[in-house]
Amino acid sequence: MSNPDPLSAYDILGVAEDVSEGDLKRAYRRQSLKYHPDRHPDDPEAGQKFHELTTAYELLQDPVKRQALDESLRISKSRRARLASHDSKRKILQEELEAGERAAKKFRAGDVERAAAASEKLAKAKEESKRLLEERMKKLQSHAPQSRADSRSSATEPVATDTPLRIRYNASKFPTLVDSSSISAFFSSFGEIKSDLIVLTRKKRKNSGGGDDVITALIPFISSIDALNVVSSASQDRFKGMHISLLSKGAGTSAEG
Incomplete structure (x- = not known):
C-alpha cells in the first residue's frame, strides 16, 4: 500500500495549514477513532483510510517535514x-x-x-x-528556467524543477562525488533523478591558499517529495559535512549534514 500524497496531508486530516499542535492531535484522534480497523474489521477501505490518517499525522508532527x-x-x-x-x-x-x-x-x-x-x-x-x-x-x-550561463560560472545557477535539490560540499570530504553520474548514483535511493540535467560547479575556496575545492550541484528530482525527503534525512552520517537545501524562487528549506 502506497503512502498518501504528502501535499494532501492537511486535507486528509481536515485541518487548516496553520493548525496548532493541539488541534492537530484532536483532529487525528477524532478521525482515527471513526475509521479504526477494530471498529470496521470487514471494511478494507476503513483500514486504508486509517493508514492515510496516521501517515498524514506523522508527517505533520515532524517539524522538518512539515516545514518542507x-x-x-x-x-x-x-x-x-x-x-x-x-x-x-x-x-x-x-x-x-x-x-x-x-x-x-x-x-x-x-x-x-x-x-x-x-x-x-x-x-x-x-x-x-x-x-x-x-x-x-x-x-x-518545464519545471523551471534553464541556466543563462556556463556551468563553470558561479553567477546564476539553473533550476531544473520547481524545487530542485542544491548541495554544497568540500571535494576532499566526498572524493567520489566528482561528476553528474556519481552524484546521481549517490542520491538515487531517494527517487528518480533527471541525471542529464544535473548541474555541477567547482571553484576554489577563497583565502584557502590553493587548498580544497568547493563543489555545488543542482539535482533535479522527478518528484519534489523525493527532494524533500533528502532534506529531512540530512542528519544521517552519509551526509556529514554536506549542506543540503531546496532551491526555490524567493525561499528555500535547508539542512546541514
Missing part, C-alpha cells in the same frame, strides 16, 4: 496564481479576437480600407493569443 511541506504548498499556490494571471490575459485577448470577428462581419464589401484594418488587428490578436498559449505550454512542460 508548507514550502511545497507555497510554491504550488504561487505557480497556480501565475497561470491564472496568464489565463486572464489570454481571455481578454480572446474576447478582443471575437469582437474583431463580429465587427469584421458587419463591414460592407465596398469598404476595403476598414476591412483591411480590421483584418490586420484580427491577425495580430490571433498571433498574440497563439504566443501566450505557447508560453503557457512551455511553463507546464
Whole structure:
C-alpha cells in the first residue's frame, strides 16, 4: 500500500495549514477513532483510510517535514496564481479576437480600407493569443528556467524543477562525488533523478591558499517529495559535512549534514 500524497496531508486530516499542535492531535484522534480497523474489521477501505490518517499525522508532527511541506504548498499556490494571471490575459485577448470577428462581419464589401484594418488587428490578436498559449505550454512542460550561463560560472545557477535539490560540499570530504553520474548514483535511493540535467560547479575556496575545492550541484528530482525527503534525512552520517537545501524562487528549506 502506497503512502498518501504528502501535499494532501492537511486535507486528509481536515485541518487548516496553520493548525496548532493541539488541534492537530484532536483532529487525528477524532478521525482515527471513526475509521479504526477494530471498529470496521470487514471494511478494507476503513483500514486504508486509517493508514492515510496516521501517515498524514506523522508527517505533520515532524517539524522538518512539515516545514518542507508548507514550502511545497507555497510554491504550488504561487505557480497556480501565475497561470491564472496568464489565463486572464489570454481571455481578454480572446474576447478582443471575437469582437474583431463580429465587427469584421458587419463591414460592407465596398469598404476595403476598414476591412483591411480590421483584418490586420484580427491577425495580430490571433498571433498574440497563439504566443501566450505557447508560453503557457512551455511553463507546464518545464519545471523551471534553464541556466543563462556556463556551468563553470558561479553567477546564476539553473533550476531544473520547481524545487530542485542544491548541495554544497568540500571535494576532499566526498572524493567520489566528482561528476553528474556519481552524484546521481549517490542520491538515487531517494527517487528518480533527471541525471542529464544535473548541474555541477567547482571553484576554489577563497583565502584557502590553493587548498580544497568547493563543489555545488543542482539535482533535479522527478518528484519534489523525493527532494524533500533528502532534506529531512540530512542528519544521517552519509551526509556529514554536506549542506543540503531546496532551491526555490524567493525561499528555500535547508539542512546541514
